[in-house]
Amino acid sequence: MSRMNKTKYSLLGLLSIRPMTGYDIKKYVEASINYFWNESYGQIYPSLKYLSSEGLATREIERQESRPDRKVYSITDRGREVLRESLTETPERQPPRDELALKTFFGHHVPPVISIEHLEEELARLEEVGGYLEEVERRLVEKLAGEERGPYVLATVRLGKYSVEARVKWCRETIEMLRGLEEAEEGERREP
Amino acid sequence: MSRMNKTKYSLLGLLSIRPMTGYDIKKYVEASINYFWNESYGQIYPSLKYLSSEGLATREIERQESRPDRKVYSITDRGREVLRESLTETPERQPPRDELALKTFFGHHVPPVISIEHLEEELARLEEVGGYLEEVERRLVEKLAGEERGPYVLATVRLGKYSVEARVKWCRETIEMLRGLEEAEEGERREP
DNA sequence: CGTGTCATGTAATCAGTTACATGATTCA
DNA sequence: TGAATCATGTAACTGATTACATGACACG
Numbered sequence: 287m288s289r290m291n292k293t294k295y296s297l298l299g300l301l302s303i304r305p306m307t308g309y310d311i312k313k314y315v316e317a318s319i320n321y322f323w324n325e326s327y328g329q330i331y332p333s334l335k336y337l338s339s340e341g342l343a344t345r346e347i348e349r350q351e352s353r354p355d356r357k358v359y360s361i362t363d364r365g366r367e368v369l370r371e372s373l374t375e376t377p378e379r380q381p382p383r384d385e386l387a388l389k390t391f392f393g394h395h396v397p398p399v400i401s402i403e404h405l406e407e408e409l410a411r412l413e414e415v416g417g418y419l420e421e422v423e424r425r426l427v428e429k430l431a432g433e434e435r436g437p438y439v440l441a442t443v444r445l446g447k448y449s450v451e452a453r454v455k456w457c458r459e460t461i462e463m464l465r466g467l468e469e470a471e472e473g474e475r476r477e478p
Numbered sequence: 479m480s481r482m483n484k485t486k487y488s489l490l491g492l493l494s495i496r497p498m499t500g501y502d503i504k505k506y507v508e509a510s511i512n513y514f515w516n517e518s519y520g521q522i523y524p525s526l527k528y529l530s531s532e533g534l535a536t537r538e539i540e541r542q543e544s545r546p547d548r549k550v551y552s553i554t555d556r557g558r559e560v561l562r563e564s565l566t567e568t569p570e571r572q573p574p575r576d577e578l579a580l581k582t583f584f585g586h587h588v589p590p591v592i593s594i595e596h597l598e599e600e601l602a603r604l605e606e607v608g609g610y611l612e613e614v615e616r617r618l619v620e621k622l623a624g625e626e627r628g629p630y631v632l633a634t635v636r637l638g639k640y641s642v643e644a645r646v647k648w649c650r651e652t653i654e655m656l657r658g659l660e661e662a663e664e665g666e667r668r669e670p
Numbered sequence: 671c672g673t674g675t676c677a678t679g680t681a682a683t684c685a686g687t688t689a690c691a692t693g694a695t696t697c698a
Numbered sequence: 699t700g701a702a703t704c705a706t707g708t709a710a711c712t713g714a715t716t717a718c719a720t721g722a723c724a725c726g
Contacts, residue, residue: 291685292577299584309705322579326687331707352694354705366587373588377577377596379603381715385484385569387514387637392491393630395558396565401630404569411571437655438585438593445579445648452644456637463629483713501677518715523679544722546677573687 293325293333298361298369301343305360308334318422321415321446334359342368390460398464398471405457405464412454419446485517485525490553490561493535497552500526510614513607513638526551534560582652590656590663597649597656604646611638 300311308330315325334357337343342365348356361369386408393401423443430436492503500522507517526549529535534557540548553561578600585593615635622628 292575292580293685296580299580299587302584302587307705308707309703319580319583320574322574322576322583324573324575327707328687328689328709329685335707350705354693354707356705369584370587373581373584374592376599377581380575380577381516382512382514383484383516383572384514385572387634388484388488388491388511389565389569390630390637391511391514391634392494392561392565393633394627395491395494395562400566407568435586437659438582441585441648441652441655442579442583444651445582445645448644448648449641452640453637456633456640459636460633463633467629485713499677500679501675519679520681520716521714527679542677546679546721548677 293329294337295369295372296323296325297330297333297337298342298365298372301337301359301361302366302369305346305358307356307358309356318426319442321419321422322442337365341365393464398468402461402464402468405461409454409457409461412450412457415446416450416454419443419450485521486529487561487564488515488517489522489525489529490534490557490564493529493551493553494558494561497538497550499548499550510618511634513611513614514634529557533557585656590660594653594656594660597653601646601649601653604642604649607638608642608646611635611642 297311300306300314303314306314308327311330311334312325312327315323334343334345338345338359341362343359343361346358346360348358350356386404389404390401423440426436426439426443430439489503492498492506495506498506500519503522503526504517504519507515526535526537530537530551533554535551535553538550538552540550542548578596581596582593615632618628618631618635622631
């Protein structure tokens with residue numbers, strides 16, 4: 287297993303918060319950083335195995351009856367070192383692939399109402415993300431008061447908020463614009 | 479070749495603008511929609527072959543001396559139909575993987591200056607994108623006046639602008655914040 | 671004389687998701 | 699009784715990038 291680019295570092299980061307099992311990690315990601323990061327089990331479990339084989343994490347097995355043993359991974363000093371190194375390297379951009387934008391770009395091939403529907407679905411999704419962000423923030427402000435990771439974590443929450451705001455603004459505005467087009471088209475149909 | 483999900487539809491969309499070769503498509507993407515979409519040759523050429531084999535595009539070969547023949551693809555009526563169908567389907571989100579956000583999130587493991595550097599590089603990149611967006615807009619406003627695709631294309635440009643603005647704001651603000659942390663740390667070192 | 675543009679394509683590799691396999695326990 | 703939670707993991711697949719192969723011509 288020599289693959290694994292970003293996952294490796296993200297897992298080291300997550301284990302730097304506290305020792306976790308693969309299952310814990312997945313939950314943590316979903317509860318806290320899902321608005322800018324994601325990991326799947328198919329990625330997590332092999333990567334954890336790799337980390338412990340390389341001495342970047344240790345594994346402790348907690349016996350359990352009637353359910354699989356918990357395999358708790360902890361970051362090692364060497365792991366922390368590798369994490370710091372990786373944090374120093376310039377982050378790479380993932381190549382953009384925004385399907386909503388693409389479908390909007392080619393929206394003139396279908397009636398405006400189609401694009402409006404996509405935008406309204408996006409708006410609903412963004413509201414959810416907004417709520418999730420609020421919750422994350424509330425939970426973390428208390429928890430991180432005084433901790434040195436506090437400002438960093440709250441910064442990313444702000445990034446989430448700004449991104450959501452920008453997109454919400456765009457969706458609203460574009461829906462407006464498309465409604466205008468729709469009316470114009472109807473007008474043409476009535477009196478051509 | 480049965481793979482190809484989004485690429486297929488994006489190519490149909492691009493061919494709906496005008497007949498193009500694989501090379502043209504790549505250039506077009508880079509010049510016009512690169513801020514929200516990308517395609518690589520390794521994806522384009524096999525996909526074009528697939529589209530013509532399925533009757534969604536036709537291919538005409540333009541003989542050329544001293545360089546490979548141009549293979550110009552045009553969308554067919556069936557292709558337009560498939561495109562319209564695909565535009566009707568709800569767009570999917572690509573799972574988020576924002577490395578800059580991740581490195582900011584774990585930034586407390588390294589001196590603030592490291593995160594500041596990442597943010598400043600991002601700021602430089604965003605400025606470039608901003609300039610590119612301006613240029614795209616200027617070029618398109620003239621070209622699309624009166625065309626029905628005009629409003630749709632300009633809408634996506636606006637999305638680009640808003641996204642860039644939001645991120646710029648965040649970068650600036652976060653750099654500020656980190657400079658504050660830096661000073662505080664220096665202060666502690668002087669008088670502990 | 672070297673870099674960029676035009677122009678095609680394939681093979682190797684990779685990062686990552688999804689589906690599958692297993693199974694007890696708790697809660698509505 | 700059926701869904702959700704806890705808990706591990708692998709195999710198959712897929713979407714996509716990158717490197718490689720080829721080569722003439724124009725421009726500075």
